Amino acid sequence: MSKFVIxxxxxxSRLSKKYGRVVPRNLAVERPSIEEIExxxxxxxxxxxxxxxxxxxPKLSGIxxxxxxYGRIIIESPYGKAKTLKIIAQKIRELRRRR
Incomplete structure (x- = not known):
């Protein structure tokens, strides 16, 4: 299992890759909260x-x-970071649709 910071x-989705967005904009979510990610x-x-x-x-200090x-979460996942982020983003979208 891989351990990393998210x-x-x-x-x-509001941020450019320069300011830290990792997932493609079409998969990203607007203003994800640490609670949603968790x-x-x-x-x-x-x-x-x-x-x-x-x-x-630290990439956000100049904007x-x-x-x-704000917020970061440290998780363990059987996938790499990029794939894990995409899966989490999709799950957040799904959870938001249910609300």
């Missing part, structure tokens, strides 16, 4: 090791406050 900004990861069976709600991705998203 920043909320890596899934945020819920999606747990529902997919990934092990959540640590949640830090107040952390800011407007309204574009900043």
């Amino acid at each position: 920043w909320t900004s890596e899934l945020d 819920e999606a990861a747990k529902s997919l069976g990934f092990k959540v090791l640590q949640v830090e709600r107040e952390k800011l991705n 407007d406050e309204d574009l900043r998203t």
